[in-house]
Amino acid sequence: MLKKFFYSQKIAPYVFILPFVITVLLFWVAPISNGVLLSFQDVLKDEWVGTKNYSRLLSDKNFFKAIFNSVKYMIGTLVLLIPFPMLFASLLNSKLMKRSGLFKSIYFLPALTSVVVAGTIFRLMFGEASSSLANQVIGLFGASPIKWLKGVNTSYFALLLIACWRWTGVNILYFLAGLQSIPTDLYEAASIDGASKWQQFKKISVPLIKPTTVYVLTISIYAGLSMFLESYMVFKGNNSPNNIGLTIVGYLYRQGIEKRAMGYACAVGLILLVVVMLINLVQLKITGTFDKEEK
Amino acid sequence: MKSKKIHDRYATIAMTILFIILAIMIILPIYALFIASFKPGGDLLQYGLNLNLNLERWSLDNYILLFAGKHEYWLWFLNSIILTVISVLSTLAVSAFVGYGFAAYSFKGQNVMFVIVLIILSIPLEVVMLPLYKQMSTWGLMDNYLSVILPFMANASTIFFFRQYLLGIPKSLLEAGRIDGATEYGIFFRLVVPIMKPAFAAMAILNGMSAWNNYLWPLLVIRSSSKYTLTLGLNTLINPYGDNYSLLIVGSFFSIIPIFILFVCFQKYFIEGMTAGAVKG
Structure with a gap:
């Protein structure tokens, strides 16, 4: 009887998704609800403190x-990581571009x-010595060595450069995947009508890869808001001069x-969760x- | 007509130059790491990372240290391999099972559950990391690989990918299986799993890459240095005592190699797995 129940076509789907349900309950719902409870407590003293943690946040300069x-x-x-990869992907996708596969692999x-x-690589490239790569490069333009990772703007530049280095290639791949789903006859028709390449890019490519753009935009927002490790690595730990590298997750x-x-x-953490949601x-x-799934 | 050809030719040349410059910029940091791996670690501390060859300072000392020195690097390396293999296998098995449930059936509550998949897909782990960490310590799973593996077996993005992939298989195949007397689970294991190979490959690589490079969560839950993964171990070397920097630099370079070899062999699957989420059907 039990066996028949377990094997029935009505019950099987629930058995299939059971591991996911358990994971959600144990590793998402439980920690989040636990986090809500903890946020009203002083965990070390093991006592309830009401909304004190939240009111303290409101006056916390470092937060x-x-x-x-x-x-x-x-x-x-x-x-930096949406317009440029989009443009590069369109160029790589062009018929005039040969060996684009090789470039794709290198950028990845x-x-x-x-x-x-x-x-580690970037921390050492942006070292303080006059012979570090970053200082050598500005030296070519006659500038004297900078303590890159001690200034607000220079360290911001270094962090952005890491992000660009790591993710330009991946975003190019995303946009290429989007571009390749556009039928080529659209471009042919446009060029017969005398549209320039730039117009084709603006009027055909950009609007038609909107789903990809929205996807890249959202993952970039999450990744940007929850950035921590890049700063942790570049500043050799969670303490940066004057907290110039302190992020929300770093503070958490x-x-x-x-x-x-x-x-x-x-x-x-909960404030970050609310923003993300x-x-x-x-x-x-x-x-x-929502509309798509309900149909 | 001829002028258009010339115009096209210039465009090709201009674009190629642009992309070559970009490629050089992308390769430079890895190249700098490569040449630094032949120079004394102390040089890095003193001069930073640069492109100076300084051939007279080159030696294989760092590589000798890596392969014959007294340190825990290879233990970390082995730990990373073990952890990556177990994570990938368990994630693929569990997520394929769940993804099939979403793709092959219509059942009550399906939409709600699927929206939950989509929501979890977009919550950064960092948000739940602290309460989860506390939970792991209450359960006595601190310093245990289970706490690195268990929470991520039913992985939302992998489930999503498998579901999309399996939506494409003909329902008649499943019906044929039922007529032949296979059970619901038999259909999955005997008929569906064999045709999922390309999807498994793409997800194995994507999950393998993130397991190999995983840092933040293991940093919280793994304590003893004998259980360190490569990323955790490497980062303990940033304090410049003794040979640390030599090992850090050659070890960092070496840690890219397994993934690089996989990438060269299975490039197609890397790209497929990576872009799977971007163009939703």
Whole structure:
């Protein structure tokens, strides 16, 4: 009887998705609800503190600095890692471009490196010695050596450069995949009508790869807002001069792991979660995922 | 007509130059790491990473240190291999099972569950990392590989990929299996799994890459240096005592090699796995 129940076509789908349901309950729902509870506690003293953690956040300068840094980093990556890869992908996709496969593979290489290796390479390239690569390059233009990782703008530049190095190739691949799904006769028709390549790019490619763009935009927003390790590697730990490299997740790590203020850190995490969920809702709304799934 | 040809030719040349410059910029950091691996680690500390060849300072000392020195590098390397293989196998098995459930059936609650897949797909792990960490320590799973593997077996993005892939298989195949008397699970294991090979390959590579390079979560839950993975171990070398920098540089370079070899052999699957989410059907 039980066997028959287990093997029936009505029950089977639930057996199939059971591992996912268990994972969601154990590793997402439980920690998130636990995080909510912890955020109203002082975990070390093991007592309830009401909304004290949240009100403390509102007057915490470092928390706002972390938000500012994360948002600034995210905006930088959006500006650099969407238009340029999109343009490069269109050029690579052109019939005039030979050996584009080779370039694609080369551009993908940095994505194979771990953040530890990439961060180490860039930290040493942006070293303070006059012979570090970054200082050699500006030396060519007659500038004297800079302490790159001690200044606000120069370290921002270094972090963005790591992001560009690692993700330009991947984003090019995303956009290429989108471009290849556009029927070529659209471009042929346009060029017969006398549209220039630039017009074709603006009027055909850009609108038709919108789903890809939305996808890349969303993952870049998440990745940008939750950036931590790049900064952790470049600054050799979670402490940067004047907190110039402090991010939201870095602050969460500092409070929760380094200072053992778990309740306070959970409040930080929940705020990040709410922001991410809001972006998520907007994105699902724009792409119409809800409508599609309900049909 | 002729002028158009010439015009096209110039365009090709201009684009090729642009892409060659970009390629050089992308390769430079890896090249710098490569040449640094032949120079004394102390040079790095003193001069930073640069493109100076300084051939007179070259030696194989770092490589001798890597292969014959007294350190835990190969233990970390082995740990990373073990952890990567177990994570990939378990993630593929569990996620394929779940993905098939979503693709092959219509059942009550399916849409809600699928929206949950999509939502989880987009929550960064960092958001739940602290309570999850606390939970792992309550369960006594600290310093245990189970805490690195278990939470990610039913992986949302892998489930999503398998579901998309399996939506494409004809329902008649499943019906034929039922008529032949196969059970629901028999159909999955005997008929569906064999035709999923390309999907398995793409996801094996994607998950393998992220397991090999995983850092933040293991940093929280793995404690003893005998259990360190390569990324954790490498990062303990950033404090410049003794030979640390020599090992750091040659070890970093060497850690890219397994993935690089896989990439060269299975490039198609890398690209497929990577771009799977971008063009949703």
